[in-house]
Amino acid sequence: MNFQLNEEQVMFVDMVRKFCQKEIAPIAGKSDSEHLFPSETLKKLAELGLMGVSIPEEYGGSGGDYFTYILLIEELAKVCASTAVIVSVHTGLGCMSILHFGTEEQKQKYLAPLAAGEKLGAYALTEPNAGSDAASLQLSAVDKGDHFVLNGSKIWITNASQADVFITFVRSEAGSKGAQGVTCLIVERDTPGLTISKPVEKMGLNASHTCELFFDHVVVPKENVLGEVGQGFKVAMQLLDGGRIAIGAQGLGIAEGAFEYAAGYIKERQQFGKSIAANQGIQWMVADMATEIDAAKLLVYRAASLKTEGQPHGKEASMAKRYATDTAMRVTTDCVQLLGGYGYSKEYPVERYMRDAKITQIYEGTNQIQRLVIARHLLR
Amino acid sequence: MKIAVLIKQTFDTEAKIVVKEGKVDPSGVNVIINPYDEFAIEEALRIKEKVGGEVVVFSAGSDKVTESLRKALAMGADRAVRVELDGVAVDEGVVAEALAKALGEGNFDLVLTGWLAIDDRSAQVGVRVAEILNLSQINMVTQLELADGKLTGSREIEGGMEVVEVPLPALITAQRGLNEPRYPSMKGIMQAKKKELKVVNASDLNISAQPKVEVKDVFLPKAKEAGKIYKDDMAAAVSALVKALREEAKVI
CATH class of the missing domain: 2.40.110.10 (Butyryl-CoA Dehydrogenase, subunit A, domain 2)
Structure with missing residues (x-):
């Protein structure tokens, strides 16, 4: 078992991370508070071939695999969960349904401009x-x-x-x-x-x-x-599991983004003459959060890897979605707690992560439905 | 237009530097393309996009450097050459000769590189390569124009700008402000591994230079101490301060 990304994936994540830090992170707060659809960001993503990552080049995409697409959603969600879901619905559902079920004419007419990011799905x-x-x-x-x-x-x-x-x-x-x-x-x-x-x-x-x-x-x-x-x-069913992995990746990214911020904050924040990170109670929270994030990551990556290799992945997709999004909710709630009053304030980003996390437990199959799916796989 | 770009792999500017046995400990430190060399890559790609041609990236170093060369290929360079320095004692002069010899028969019209690397900040290699290959050069360029087979480079000088024109072939060193380097695109990343990456052994290049510079020691700056306040009566405080400036800080 190899738990390392390959050279190409590392380069991809590195590129997306830099892009997110420079182009998305600075505007994510404002996009949220003013409800601004990130059209400019989508244009830049299109220029980099990121609106059709997993769509073959002959249909306007970048020719990457499903796993790479999942890495993209995770990275986007670290800085802006809204952008992540926009890209996910566009690529994972809009583009992928035409790729799997479209006629050649439909692919040329609809998929090519969608995958190139000229149109939105x-x-x-x-x-x-x-x-x-x-x-x-x-x-x-x-x-x-x-x-x-x-x-x-x-x-x-x-x-x-x-x-x-x-x-x-x-x-x-x-x-x-x-x-x-x-x-x-x-x-x-x-x-x-x-x-x-x-x-x-x-x-x-x-x-x-x-x-x-x-x-x-x-x-x-x-x-x-x-x-x-x-x-x-059939179209809906075919895309369902893939969609769930993507929302798992979104939850994972939300948790990671909030955690990274809070982990930096608690080292700086001084109370009682020392940083609050020096308190064991805080350290335990940090350790639990990091462990759960890692577990979520492994579940999401495993499901994505099975799907990329064409293996059955229905149960694993539901497990990843359920666990990663529940983790997002728990971790973001704890991150707000770590920042105290500042965490509850809109001056700091973690409350946005907490509000954004909630929907990931609901859409693309509620986490109650995911449990039903998992149980059906286990008990059939 | 045949364009060569010389790049160096350096530590990430945000990396936490640890010194171990007189050397910077590379384990766990993220590496990047020297930011000034990224300006050089971007400029080369822009010139190629305008007038056509080929962009070849060169770097001297171990296999670790491959990662940075691949990134340059992902940004859009056509091919890459790594000069393996294994077993060769180097300083800036040796590296410059190795790169100059590797460039050798390439018939490059233009060589671009960053004006310095952010790690050792010696700002030697670019200018030395130009001297060895007898290329005209403009250093620390913030704006570059190509017209009628001539390059016009603008550079900041004390109190103003200097505009310098050179014939081709030439070597240009890039300064911050020259351009905004692009992100490698998804397709670029996918194509990078299919592009040629040649390895040349320094031992095959007949390098005549011997290292003239020896690094004696590497150490981190002393942790900043809290400031000292002299608050006796005025005359005594001034006298103590002057004494400290002379004997401890050794500035007067």
Whole structure:
């Protein structure tokens, strides 16, 4: 077993880290407090080939593997969890679904500009009444021969305020239930009848805009069916595990970013005539946090490595997502504690990490759902 | 345009330096491309992007240096040459001759390098290479223009700027302000390992120079002590202060 990154991965992480420190870290606080979508950052990421890291070069990407993509998400999340989820939804869900299920025409038309970062992707699965039970989705698509007509809505759609392309899941067989009768469609932003709400006010992740989508007689041509009619849920399932590893990596990065800040702070902060890091109670907190972060990292890297090698990874992805995001919540909460009143203040970055951490336990399958998945793997 | 860039691997500016047995302990210290050499790489790439040609990076050192050469390749250099110094006693003069000989038959129109390395700060190698190869040179350049086969370099001098024109071939040493080095792109990183990285043994280069400089000792600066306040009556305090300045600080 080798726990070292290879030479190329080290160089990649080094490059991304420098980029994050210089280009993202200085604006992350402001992007959060003013809810600014980081369009300029995304442009710079695109120039470096980081909007399509794991997409082959022939489709506008950089030709890297899935593991490299996970390293990117982790590094981004260390400085800005919003940027991490924007890139993750765009690449891991938007680009990857077209890569796996798209026709050659769809790849040329949609994937190439997405992977090059000229366009932004979003993924529309969740509905007001279909969250954890995604297969109960109801957005109706009526077959009109060479096109579908869509009516209904989607909710919690990351990137929706800026996305050009929406991977949209619809019920194409009226009266069908569950995964049966679900079709996946590529929907362009400027399609008549598609309305995008203002970003929803959230607790954190403020630079990432999450909106509702309303479909009122939206016409989508049949050539935009991703995969086969009625087989759309396969697309969702195929991407599910990969998406979970990415959110695990996001949680891992959030925990690492907050920890790094707090570890520096406690060495500087003087109380009772010594640095607070000299207190054993503080040292135990630090030791526990570092150990849990390391454990989370190993779980995330193992799942990512299995997926990269084409091995089964469903259980491992859920374990990584569950553990890394719970770790993010615990570690960021403790980091706020270590900074005391300053930690609770918006003058210091750790409260942002704590607010951002919360969502990672919820989206891409709540951690309760992850436990169900893990148990199903164990008990089948 | 054939452009060579000479780079040196140095300790990260943020590294915590530990001295062990008269040497800087390299274990656990992050290494980087000397920042001034990064300006040189960036300038070479910009010139190549404008007028076409080839950028070749050179560095003298052990296998460890490969990492920095690969990074230069990832930034966009076309190929790299490492001069293996194993078993050769070196000082700046020897390294300069080794690099000059390695550049030798390359017919480079332009050689770029940083004006000094941030580790030993001796600022010797660039100028020595220019002298050995009889190249015209402009040092500590903050702005560089190429037109009609001539280079115009601007450099800061006491109280102003000096603008110097030289014919090609020439050697330019880079100063901070010349440019903002790029990040290696993802594709650049992927291509880096496919690019040629040649190793030349210093022992095959017929180096005639012998080291003339010997490092006698390396030590960390003394930890800063708390300031001393003389607060007796004025006359006694002044007298004690003058005595300390003369005998302890030895500044008067």
